[in-house]
Each structure stands twice: as structure tokens, then as C-alpha cells.
Amino acid sequence: MRYPATEKLEIIRLVEGPHLPVKRTLAKIGVSRPTFYRWYDLYRRFGEGGLEDMRAGPKLPAWNRIPDDVRVEILDMALDKPDLSPSELALTFADERQYFVSEASVYRTLKAHNLITSPAHIVLKAADEFKDKTTAPSAKYLSQMNKQFVCCCFLVNPDWLQDVGNCSFVDAVYSFVVDWLAVV
Numbered sequence: 001m002r003y004p005a006t007e008k009l010e011i012i013r014l015v016e017g018p019h020l021p022v023k024r025t026l027a028k029i030g031v032s033r034p035t036f037y038r039w040y041d042l043y044r045r046f047g048e049g050g051l052e053d054m055r056a057g058p059k060l061p062a063w064n065r066i067p068d069d070v071r072v073e074i075l076d077m078a079l080d081k082p083d084l085s086p087s088e089l090a091l092t093f094a095d096e097r098q099y100f101v102s103e104a105s106v107y108r109t110l111k112a113h114n115l116i117t118s119p120a121h122i123v124l125k126a127a128d129e130f131k132d133k134t135t136a137p138s139a140k141y142l143s144q145m146n147k148q149f150v151c152c153c154f155l156v157n158p159d160w161l162q163d164v165g166n167c168s169f170v171d172a173v174y175s176f177v178v179d180w181l182a183v184v
Contacts, residue, residue, distance in 0.1 A: 002053065005048065005051040005052045005053075008039050008043075008051040009043070009048060009051060011029060011031060011036065011039070012036075012039060012040055012043055014029070015036065015040075022036075039051060066101060066105055066109070070099060070101065071109055073093070073097060074089070074093060074101060074106055074109050074110075075109065075110075075113060075115070077089060077092065077093055077096075078106075078110055078115055079115075082117070086103050086104075086106040086107040086110060086116075087103040087106075089106050089110075090102060090103045090105075090106045093106070
């Protein structure tokens with residue numbers, strides 16, 4: 001229940017009276033102690049005017065919102081340096097302007113102004129299916145381990161490749177090693 005400032009003042013004066021303890025007086029009136037002490041603090045600091053209900057004013061900006069002038073600076077830098085990605089732009093902005101802005105915030109700012117371009121590098125896409133299909137669930141992991149094992153053995157001792165025919169498990173990755181040697 002909201003009390004007008006005059007009733008709040010009456011309650012404060014009633015509680016200040018010497019006849020009953022504060023807790024018992026507030027219990028009889030039906031006002032909680034935290035509420036009373038909040039009123040009492042306002043009364044002591046600001047007088048009777050502090051007991052008036054606070055009018056709702058304009059909302060304060062969110063504490064984590066990027067100010068508009070900083071957004072404009074980000075946009076200016078993005079237009080000056082169009083070759084930078086949002087992550088590079090965020091790092092450059094932090095270095096040059098001494099103001100940290102996350103990569104996600106830079107991305108959202110640029111996206112809001114339609115300044116996100118396609119990447120300048122080639123993006124590798126996943127294939128629809130594996131090139132070398134496996135027959136058992138564990139075969140996928142074994143084939144990867146075999147490839148790594150053969151590559152490691154070859155790097156340690158290049159002459160080891162001559163004995164590849166003697167190892168039965170290496171047959172599956174022999175073509176991989178030959179292809180790898182052709183690239184290297």
C-alpha cells in the first residue's frame with residue numbers, strides 16, 4: 001500500500017515517541033521495518049520533501065550499452081578500413097581508441113547498417129559424405145590413428161616406407177602416404 005508523505009511523516013513521529021519499541025509499533029501499524037527505515041533515512045537526509053513519492057523520470061541508459069558516439073566511431077573506422085573483419089576491427093578500435101568493444105558488438109553494429117560483407121578468404125565447406133567410408137563404428141577412429149601413425153613413422157625414419165608392404169594395417173593408408181609425399 002502506498003502512503004502519502006503526510007502519513008509517512010505521522011508514522012515516523014509515532015515511532016520516534018518513547019512509549020513503545022519500534023518493532024512492536026510497526027507491527028501494530030502494519031508497516032515493515034525495512035520500509036520504515038527507508039522512509040526514515042529519506043526523512044533524515046532530505047527532510048519532509050524526501051518522503052514524497054518519486055516521479056518516474058526518463059530511464060537511465062543500460063550500463064552495458066555502447067554509447068552512440070562510440071557506435072559512430074566504429075562505423076567510421078569500418079568505412080575507412082573495409083578490409084578488416086569484425087574481430088580485427090574490434091582489436092584495432094581497442095588499440096587506437098583505448099575503448100574495448102567486443103567482436104560481437106562490432107558485428108551487430110555493422111549488421112544493423114548493412115556493412116557486413118562476404119569473407120575475403122575461401123571458406124572450406126564440409127562434404128556431404130566421407131571420401132573413405134568405414135564399415136565399423138571403430139574403423140573411423142582406427143583409420144585416423146593409422147594415418148597419424150604412418151606419418152609419424154615416416155617423419156622419424158624415411159626409410160621405413162620401404163617396409164610398408166610387410167604391415168597389414170598400413171595398406172589402408174598407403175595411398176594417403178603416397179599422396180602426402182607427392183604434396184611434400
